[in-house]
Amino acid sequence: MDFAIQKLLGGFNNLDSPQSSEHLDRTLACLSVRVPLDFNFSHANAHRLVRKQIERHMRLCTVATSGFELLLTTTGSEPLLAEAAVQIMDQSKNSPIHHLSFHIDNNCVNYGERGELVAALLVMQARDALASTSNSRWVSVGDFMKTLLGASARIDSALPSFARDGEEQKSLANTFEHSRIWFNHVLKVRNTDLINVRYLWRFITHGAMVLCANNQRGVDLVVPICYSGNVLSRRTMTAILIQPP
Amino acid sequence: MLTRGAIHFDTLRLDSSVVEHLACIQGAWIQSPVWPFFWLQHNPCVSKLDKSHWQVQECHCQLALHFHHCMTETEWLQFEKMNEYCTSFFTMANNGAWSLYSELCCCLSKFVGLPIFTLFLSTAGKFHLFSPPRLSDYSSRVVLGANWVLPPITETGFDQFTLDAKEGKITLDRVVEVDWICSLGRPLYVFLAHAFW
Secondary structure: OHHHHHHHOOOOOOOOOOOOHHHHHHHHHHHHOOOOOEEOOOOOOHHHHHHHHHHHOOOEEEEEOHHHOOEEEEOOOOHHHHHHHHHHHHHHOOOHHHHHHOOOOOOOEEOOOOOHHHHHHHHHHHHHHHHHOOOOOOEEHHHHHHHHHHHHOOOOOOOOOOOOOOOOOOOHHHHOOOOEEOOOEEEEOOOHHHOOHHHHHHHHHOOEEEEOOOOOOOOOEEEEEEOOOOEOOOOOEEEEEEOOO | OOOHHHOOHHHHOOOHHHHHHHHHHHHHHHHOOOOOEEEEEOOOOOOOOOHHHOEEEOOOOOEEEEEEEOOOOOEEEEEEOOHHHHHHHHHHHHOOOOOHHHHHHHHHHOOOOOOEEEEEOOOOOOHHHOOOOHHHOOOHHHHOOOOOOOOOOOOOOOOOOOOOOOOOOOEHHHHOOHHHHHOOOOOOOHHHHHHHO
């Protein structure tokens, strides 16, 4: 893990003090491997920022023309780097949203038009809070819902809006009693066909939740759930679907 | 199947002091999970190969030779920073004389038939100069085309070392383990992870 942390932070072991110039680059690196950040290249500093992320902080360059007039970048699905980012941010005692707030002023980061990024970070924050108090990387759905929604969740008494015969009185907590979640980063998909039960188990093997393609109907975020048992297959999977208002 | 202790470094035709050092390191490696490494430095001013110019250096390295041990009980030799040697290898091989490059190839040919692979790693942009052209090779079998020289691998994708995940068999408890996580993404962490666990 130390190796992954150093690769992510350009050879360093921590985020440095918030006053340093390196701090912003390192926090951006940690955020980038966890959520798919886009950059706003209309800003003067964006090119310098992105090139530094590629050079020192494991960001991937997919297209570059001579002189870097066109520079397309992305982050891959690398759960080890995401796990390193979790550890770094845990040591800093601040949440990903807190670190992201430092980048609002420089206007280089594209936050999305409908709050998907913030929603993803809130979901991530809930998972991180649970995982930090647990010995395992996976978390139970019940605990996750309580942490995400707070006291208003009332999952012990929440009943389904639609249910199969005989399950009308089965509460949310009972329904997902044996369900578990595992993710530590967000994977942006660009093909709407991937939001399908056939592929959900594959996202769990990568430790990823899913940010849907633009214009995906009815959903923006998908949190895959292993509904029951331990085996991963399309028959044992379900998902939490989230669409920010 | 070859085990860690079965490599005989004298087959590398290296200087005796080097062989002695390697054997010592190899012995230590068996006891320690940390990878052993040693440095072989060659004086680039010497135009003709002389084994006495190979010296074990603890630092100031130009050529690092790592011995790895992977999950399949296969050994491989890994030469790093080959770009620094690329030019001298190329120049000397072009002279038609017995060169460092040809000597290295001769040493490595001793491992043919054993489960040992050799990797040459470089971060140089001019990867096409990584090895001399076929017509400059010391071996007539390579020159005449009987033996094939592998072209360099210049790009690799993600998840190259992903462990097998079959639907209906893979478990949640398995995919949260660290060695599973290390196998995903860039092929960068899996060997380090395996070496320390």
